[in-house]
Amino acid sequence: MSDHRAGPTRSAAARESILDATARLFREQGYDHLTIEGIARAAGVGKQTIYRWWPSRGALIADCLIEGRLFDVDFDVPNTGELVSDVETWLGRILAIIENPDGSALLRSLVGAATEDAAVGDQLSASLGVERSLAERLSIGVTDGQLPAGTPVEQVGDAILGAVIVQSLSRRSDPEESRRLVRFILGAR
Amino acid sequence: MSDHRAGPTRSAAARESILDATARLFREQGYDHLTIEGIARAAGVGKQTIYRWWPSRGALIADCLIEGRLFDVDFDVPNTGELVSDVETWLGRILAIIENPDGSALLRSLVGAATEDAAVGDQLSASLGVERSLAERLSIGVTDGQLPAGTPVEQVGDAILGAVIVQSLSRRSDPEESRRLVRFILGAR
Amino acid sequence: MSDHRAGPTRSAAARESILDATARLFREQGYDHLTIEGIARAAGVGKQTIYRWWPSRGALIADCLIEGRLFDVDFDVPNTGELVSDVETWLGRILAIIENPDGSALLRSLVGAATEDAAVGDQLSASLGVERSLAERLSIGVTDGQLPAGTPVEQVGDAILGAVIVQSLSRRSDPEESRRLVRFILGAR
Amino acid sequence: MSDHRAGPTRSAAARESILDATARLFREQGYDHLTIEGIARAAGVGKQTIYRWWPSRGALIADCLIEGRLFDVDFDVPNTGELVSDVETWLGRILAIIENPDGSALLRSLVGAATEDAAVGDQLSASLGVERSLAERLSIGVTDGQLPAGTPVEQVGDAILGAVIVQSLSRRSDPEESRRLVRFILGAR
């Protein structure tokens, strides 16, 4: 009994050009305005090929997120020993994105995708390095005594990202204020 | 000295039934799936009557938000003197909403609307009482010495709400963890 | 026994500007594309003022026809004694209209109006001078022996006009052929 | 036995049911009142399928005309040798249609369609057998000497049809008078 089947297997080229087109169109036009037909057209691919492998628009975005196709940015945070300054480094990456109107729209769009599609929601904060990078750095801060034991590091990570997102939704954003928030939350204890 | 024009005036009944239908359909089906045609049908109104007075779906939602048609909840926060417990009261109202799956979807939907429409974004945190209620209470905390001078109260409000939102987008939410966050941010100084 | 009513009477200025706008828009855009709202706008008049006095778009056109607001042409035919040449004079007026593409469209449009509205149909051939002018001239031809007794003059008039109309509907028209038709029908007996 | 299914090639079933619905609705309700949405609904077809293959309402009518879906009547004319009587046979078919109020409205409606759409105009007289049947019979009349050489047969055909149409637009029609016209034009030379 062989699980080998006749015929061609999944086309890597198609997958590549679909995700490529998805990422490009998403960045250019946002999540609303992103259409399966548009992706198929841009990717030179039949619609069915998309529907065959992804259940929804959101799943495409989630894959782009996982493969880092939406941001050029590296969200990894160094450990220089200075907790606050390291976290500000991470924050700076986020703020650099939303400083640019397109970047701001991109982040909002991504949040919009996450509200509609759980798969995107799952990837959202991860793809911005909250768990792997920010929370990880905070954990080190707990270990080396810069933060009290029992600090809810994941929550703190979500809170910092969340403050930025909430302000982005209100189309108001003030980098210096964001940094004050970080210093307030982490500092002066 | 009247600058009003002759002719028929805006129908209050139409406005009412449109916002009513909007709020109902939004709560039942979410922002995606909310259509102008559906609203018009449910409100017994011509589409043009909607387009005449609101520029977009989002503007309808923003109006619903302003008039408190989406949440039954009162986000006003008492001042008992106990800062942390008062903030937890506010947080509890939010958590009560998203404890229920429908409520969680409602909040996410609202965030989705905010990503697409600036008018909703403008109202989002306000309608959840962040400025008027939470940040106000924090300000009192600064005044009475429970918080250090220079505390960025608006930022802190956004951060607390933002943490909840980020977790809601990831479809993970832990009320007790959220409360720990509040106690961590505000407390033990 | 007063059947008088108080208040203002029908505004001659409104009537004038409505028919004016109707004729202009009809000539510029044709019967399809002619809208009550467009007329009201162009005439600087409320829609209700139109609906108050005319039951339909067609009735407006019929009034324009009656008052000769659609054609600059005079369809009266001289009696020079030469029947065929007099009829060709009349025909020449019609052909001069449809020689111009706009005039051709105007005639077609008028026919279109007549198909939808009996009031226009009633005026159509009359407004082109078929009864008063062409058929009248043919009658004289019967009297003076240029046409046989019993000639169905109205029918002949309709036939000549009808041939032009049918060809206009097919977007083919040949003035010389039309004149041959007249000479064939009337001549050489 | 065809188990034909829809597919990437044009669906014959859709075409058929669209033209079917068009012809039915046109006969029932006339050209004004004929809507693409109504046709789509009646045909059980998406609007886009209509727009994909026909540029306008008129093009649908033109196709119905070409395929003889609007008249049950056969406009072919026999050649019995008696020219006038043969032409009266043809005329009788037309008169039979407009004797009935619905038929009269149908003809008027068709004329209305022709005024708005060149494609219908192209087909109008052809579909009533003017060229293929009436003018052809007249040509034979020229050949066999019943009509003088040089008779403008096409024009005469248009004139006879045109007379009927003009009278139909005026909502006056007298079969006997129409026959007198034919006898006058063709006869007694």
Add this chain to the structure above:
DNA sequence: GACTAAGCGAGACGGTACGTCAAGTCTTGTC
């Protein structure tokens, strides 16, 4: 001279249809 009541410009209203776009499903023919 005040009091009607209709005509008027304006335009809101519930509708229908427009022509377009995209959704997701289904076929065809090619590789």
Add this chain to the structure above:
DNA sequence: GACAAGACTTGACGTACCGTCTCGCTTAGTC
């Protein structure tokens, strides 16, 4: 059997007009 292509039904988009119905203003008799 995956693929590019694209026809199909469905349904929403935002716009244009329909014919009806107020509004508030102006004006022309009647009291």
